[in-house]
Amino acid sequence: MTDYVTYLIYAFxxxxxxxxxxxSFALHRFPDVYTRLHGxxxxxxxxxxxxxxxxxxxxxxxLRITGDPKYLQMTLHSVVALIALLxxxxxxxxxxxxxxxxxxxxxxxxxVDAYEEKLRGGAE
Amino acid sequence: MIAPVxxxxxxxxxxxxxxxxxxxxxxxxxxxxxxxxDTLNTLVVAGMVLLGAAYDRTIYIDIAIVYxxxxxxxxxxxARYLQGGLK
Numbered sequence: 001m002t003d004y005v006t007y008l009i010y011a012f013x014x015x016x017x018x019x020x021x022x023x024s025f026a027l028h029r030f031p032d033v034y035t036r037l038h039g040x041x042x043x044x045x046x047x048x049x050x051x052x053x054x055x056x057x058x059x060x061x062x063l064r065i066t067g068d069p070k071y072l073q074m075t076l077h078s079v080v081a082l083i084a085l086l087x088x089x090x091x092x093x094x095x096x097x098x099x100x101x102x103x104x105x106x107x108x109x110x111x112v113d114a115y116e117e118k119l120r121g122g123a124e
Numbered sequence: 125m126i127a128p129v130x131x132x133x134x135x136x137x138x139x140x141x142x143x144x145x146x147x148x149x150x151x152x153x154x155x156x157x158x159x160x161x162d163t164l165n166t167l168v169v170a171g172m173v174l175l176g177a178a179y180d181r182t183i184y185i186d187i188a189i190v191y192x193x194x195x196x197x198x199x200x201x202x203a204r205y206l207q208g209g210l211k
Binding site for chain 2: 009020023047088093098
């Protein structure tokens, strides 16, 4: 019984490490700000979901074995941290992208820039 | 028994945070550096949650909650400054 829980924690931590490292390598492999923002934000948010899931499974297993209410507190606070991150991370990425476009950094290899056309008020 | 696994995965995530710091140091434009700082904040939150499980301290996870919200406020302030001043 406990072996299955251990393998589940190993799988969650493996997905966490893989996606977080992909997110930080995406900062170096993409050509401009917008693609870097896309890769880094998506991959690190998805990886952090699995980090919190691994901690939740570990804490619920310890709660089942020992019955210490400290582990219930650890579970609830991890979920609150995950909810805070899931609400704030895409909003921050949107704000960075809009600020980068308004401060004059254009997409590197873009063919169509719909936001630029909307700002100029051209043909819609 | 399982606590060293959480500790070593937090260590590997800190290696990823160092790679994000390299983008902060050599980013050609200012929004590149802001993207690097945003990635660094998310990785620090993930590492702090894992360290809280590794050391059996719930206070580390509370610090992760406060750090996530404060880094969001910092990112929004820098974005408002970049798009034409804090008005």
